[in-house]
Amino acid sequence: MKKVISTSNAPAAIGPYSQAIEANGIVFVSGQIPVDPSTGAFVSDDIKDQTTQSLTNIRNILAEAGLTMDHIVKTSVFLADIKYFAPMNEIYASFFNAPYPSRSAMAVKDLPKGALVEIECIAVR
Numbered sequence: 255m256k257k258v259i260s261t262s263n264a265p266a267a268i269g270p271y272s273q274a275i276e277a278n279g280i281v282f283v284s285g286q287i288p289v290d291p292s293t294g295a296f297v298s299d300d301i302k303d304q305t306t307q308s309l310t311n312i313r314n315i316l317a318e319a320g321l322t323m324d325h326i327v328k329t330s331v332f333l334a335d336i337k338y339f340a341p342m343n344e345i346y347a348s349f350f351n352a353p354y355p356s357r358s359a360m361a362v363k364d365l366p367k368g369a370l371v372e373i374e375c376i377a378v379r
Contacts, residue, residue: 256275257277258272260274261314272284281378283312283374287304288311290307312375319377321379329374330357332365335370
């Protein structure tokens, strides 16, 4: 059985998907772009600010499920350009403690709404 996880402290889903779904103690968080849920707009055009907001959205979704960033076992990071990898990685590192989750990071052609970064994750209770 799956359970929908939703919070107003992260952007609402803008399509036919959920912010997160929990099944058998595993929480799958949909890709988070850098939208500030209080304004509905991007926080800025800076990759560091955008990474911070994307990860904050993830943290807020996990909090709704009673979890923390330490519960994350896998992340996927999508970048609008690989040149953003180093500054993204600097901010990313500040959100996690060792042992770090496994991760994939890649540049893609385009991201929703012209975002510079989108991050999704899997967390386990």
